[in-house]
Amino acid sequence: MRVRWSSGMLHNAFSGASTLLRLVPRQGWAGNFVRQILPSFVADAIFPDHKPNYKLHPTSYLDGLRGIASFIVFFCHYTENNWSALTPSYGLEPDKSDSFVQLPYFRIIFSGRPMVHIFFVISGFVLSYKPIKSIHARDLDKCYTALASSTFRRAFRLFGPCIASTFIIMILIQFGYLSHVRPWGEQIRNWISVVFHQITWGWDWDRDLRPGYDIHLWTIPIEFAHSMLLFMVIMMVSRVRMRVRQAMVFGLMVYCLACGKWAGFEFLTGLFLAEWHVLKSNQSHAKEWESSDLLDYANPSRRSVFWRIGKPALHFFIIAVGLFLGGWPNHDAEKTWGIRWFLEKTPSPFAEMGGLAPQKFWFGVSAAFIVWTVGEVGVLKRLFEGPIAQYCGRISYAIYICHGxxxxxxxxxxxxxxxxxxxxxxxxxxxxxxxxxxxxxxxxxxxxxxxxxxxxxxxxxxxxxxxxxxxxxxxxxxxxxxxxxxxxxxxxxxxxxxxxxxxxxxxxxx
Incomplete structure (x- = not known):
C-alpha cells in the first residue's frame, strides 16, 4: 500500500521529532552522557553551545581527501566480504550479466587498495609540512623542534588507538560477539603477542603482517617505519640549498622505486610535494619563486596561452588516468581492458615481484600525481575543504580502525x-x-x-x-x-x- 504524505502528516512528524528533542537532557551528567553517545554532528545540532569551531588550514584539503579515501576502504572490505560478485572487471564473465558498478571509474567506489597509497603520500606531505616551512623561514631550530616532537609523538599517534581497538576486540571475543572464545590467560597472551610482533612491528618495512584481531591494521607498522625514514631524510637535507635538496629528495624517490620500495617512494613524494606547496604559498620567497624554472608556470606574468589551456588538460588527464588505474582488479588484471596495458608496462623490479606488486607501482605513481592535482585545481580543493569531506577527515583514522x-x-x-x-x-x-x-x-x-x-x-x-x-x-x-x-x-x-x-x-x- 502506497502512503501519501499530506502537509498535516508531515507537520505531525516534525512536531513529534521536536518533542523528542525537547525531552533530551541538556545539563548535568545525563546531558553529557547523551552528547557522548550520539554522533558528533547530531550532538552539535542538539547542543549548539558546545559545538567546536573547526577552522581550515593550508593543508585541510588533504584531510578531506584522506577522509573520503578512508570511506572507500570501508566500502572495499564491505564489498569483498559480502558481494564478491561485483569485484571482477566488467565483461569478464560473458555468460553472466554485469553491474554498472563493475565498469571503469564506477568501481573506484569500492577500490580500497589505491587509497592506502594515497594515505601514505598524504602522511609524507603532512609530516613534512612544518619542518619544510621552517627551513624556508631560515629557522632551523624550529625545524628540529618540529622533527623531534613529531618523532616522539608518532608512536602514540599510530599505535595507541590500535592497541585500544584490538583490546576492545579481544573483550568482544571473550563475550562471544566475535570469533571463538579462548581461556582468558591464553587470549591475553595472544593479544600481547599481536601488539608486539605485528601491530607495532616496524622492522619489515613494507611487508603485510596481517595482524590478528584486525587484519586491516597491516598498514600501521609500515606507516611508522616510513615516518622515521622521512624524519631522517628531512634532517639530512635541512641545511642544504633548495635546488640540491629537491634533487636529493627526487633522487631518493627514484631509488626507492628502483628497489621496489613503494612505501618509501610515497612518503618521500609527500616531502617533495610539501616543499612545492610551501614554495607556492610563501610570499617571502618571491625571489626563489621567480627564479625557479620548476615553478615557472605559477607566475602570472609568465603564463602563456598554451599553458592556460594545457594546465587544465594536464590535471584532467591525471584524474582520468588515476581513477581508471584505481579500478585495477585483484584478479585477472591481464584480461582487463586497459589495465593489461599498464600491467605489461610495469617496470622492474615490480614486474618480477609477482602477486599484487605491479598494481602497487601504478597505485603509488598515480597517488603522487592525484595528491598534487587536488592541491592545484581549485574546484577539487574546495570540494575536499567542504564540511562533509572535513568531517570524514576528522574521523578518518577511526573509520579505518573501526570498520572491520x-x-x-x-x-x-x-x-x-x-x-x-x-x-x-x-x-x-x-x-x-x-x-x-x-x-x-x-x-x-x-x-x-x-x-x-x-x-x-x-x-x-x-x-x-x-x-x-x-x-x-x-x-x-x-x-x-x-x-x-x-x-x-x-x-x-x-x-x-x-x-x-x-x-x-x-x-x-x-
Missing part, C-alpha cells in the same frame, strides 16, 4: 542469506533441508547482478551509519585523547632548562 570489527559483528546479521529450497527426497542420503532466508540478501535475492547491486546499496545504507557512529565515538573517546596524551607526555619530559655555562663552552679563565 563493526562489519564482523553486524554484516551477517543484517545482510543474512537467501532462501534455499530443499534438495532431494526426505530420508535419502543426499537430502538437504530447506534453509530459511533472512536479511537483505533474502529480500532482494542474489541471482542477478541487478539484485546484487540493489542489495549492495541497501546494505551499505544499513551498515554505513553503524560504522560512522562507532567511528565517531571512537574518535572522541579514544583517538583524540591518545593524541592529547602524546602531547602531555612530551611536555612532561621536556628538558627546557637553560644550558649551563660549562655546556656553552664558557671558561672562567677566559
Amino acid at each position: 570489527p563493526v562489519l564482523d559483528i553486524y554484516q551477517k546479521k543484517f545482510l543474512g542469506r537467501p532462501f534455499e529450497p530443499a534438495k532431494g527426497e526426505p530420508g535419502q542420503k543426499d537430502f538437504k533441508a530447506a534453509v530459511v532466508g533472512w536479511g537483505v540478501k533474502n529480500w532482494f535475492g542474489i541471482e542477478t547482478k541487478s539484485q546484487i547491486t540493489i542489495g549492495w546499496f541497501v546494505g551499505l545504507l544499513v551498515l554505513g551509519p553503524l560504522v560512522i557512529w562507532a567511528a565517531d565515538i571512537f574518535w572522541r573517546a579514544i583517538d583524540n585523547p591518545v593524541v592529547s596524551l602524546g602531547k602531555k607526555m612530551e611536555n612532561a619530559v621536556l628538558d627546557d632548562a637553560e644550558p649551563s655555562p660549562r655546556a656553552q663552552g664558557y671558561s672562567p679563565a677566559a
Whole structure:
C-alpha cells in the first residue's frame, strides 16, 4: 500500500521529532552522557553551545581527501566480504550479466587498495609540512623542534588507538560477539603477542603482517617505519640549498622505486610535494619563486596561452588516468581492458615481484600525481575543504580502525542469506533441508547482478551509519585523547632548562 504524505502528516512528524528533542537532557551528567553517545554532528545540532569551531588550514584539503579515501576502504572490505560478485572487471564473465558498478571509474567506489597509497603520500606531505616551512623561514631550530616532537609523538599517534581497538576486540571475543572464545590467560597472551610482533612491528618495512584481531591494521607498522625514514631524510637535507635538496629528495624517490620500495617512494613524494606547496604559498620567497624554472608556470606574468589551456588538460588527464588505474582488479588484471596495458608496462623490479606488486607501482605513481592535482585545481580543493569531506577527515583514522570489527559483528546479521529450497527426497542420503532466508540478501535475492547491486546499496545504507557512529565515538573517546596524551607526555619530559655555562663552552679563565 502506497502512503501519501499530506502537509498535516508531515507537520505531525516534525512536531513529534521536536518533542523528542525537547525531552533530551541538556545539563548535568545525563546531558553529557547523551552528547557522548550520539554522533558528533547530531550532538552539535542538539547542543549548539558546545559545538567546536573547526577552522581550515593550508593543508585541510588533504584531510578531506584522506577522509573520503578512508570511506572507500570501508566500502572495499564491505564489498569483498559480502558481494564478491561485483569485484571482477566488467565483461569478464560473458555468460553472466554485469553491474554498472563493475565498469571503469564506477568501481573506484569500492577500490580500497589505491587509497592506502594515497594515505601514505598524504602522511609524507603532512609530516613534512612544518619542518619544510621552517627551513624556508631560515629557522632551523624550529625545524628540529618540529622533527623531534613529531618523532616522539608518532608512536602514540599510530599505535595507541590500535592497541585500544584490538583490546576492545579481544573483550568482544571473550563475550562471544566475535570469533571463538579462548581461556582468558591464553587470549591475553595472544593479544600481547599481536601488539608486539605485528601491530607495532616496524622492522619489515613494507611487508603485510596481517595482524590478528584486525587484519586491516597491516598498514600501521609500515606507516611508522616510513615516518622515521622521512624524519631522517628531512634532517639530512635541512641545511642544504633548495635546488640540491629537491634533487636529493627526487633522487631518493627514484631509488626507492628502483628497489621496489613503494612505501618509501610515497612518503618521500609527500616531502617533495610539501616543499612545492610551501614554495607556492610563501610570499617571502618571491625571489626563489621567480627564479625557479620548476615553478615557472605559477607566475602570472609568465603564463602563456598554451599553458592556460594545457594546465587544465594536464590535471584532467591525471584524474582520468588515476581513477581508471584505481579500478585495477585483484584478479585477472591481464584480461582487463586497459589495465593489461599498464600491467605489461610495469617496470622492474615490480614486474618480477609477482602477486599484487605491479598494481602497487601504478597505485603509488598515480597517488603522487592525484595528491598534487587536488592541491592545484581549485574546484577539487574546495570540494575536499567542504564540511562533509572535513568531517570524514576528522574521523578518518577511526573509520579505518573501526570498520572491520563493526562489519564482523553486524554484516551477517543484517545482510543474512537467501532462501534455499530443499534438495532431494526426505530420508535419502543426499537430502538437504530447506534453509530459511533472512536479511537483505533474502529480500532482494542474489541471482542477478541487478539484485546484487540493489542489495549492495541497501546494505551499505544499513551498515554505513553503524560504522560512522562507532567511528565517531571512537574518535572522541579514544583517538583524540591518545593524541592529547602524546602531547602531555612530551611536555612532561621536556628538558627546557637553560644550558649551563660549562655546556656553552664558557671558561672562567677566559
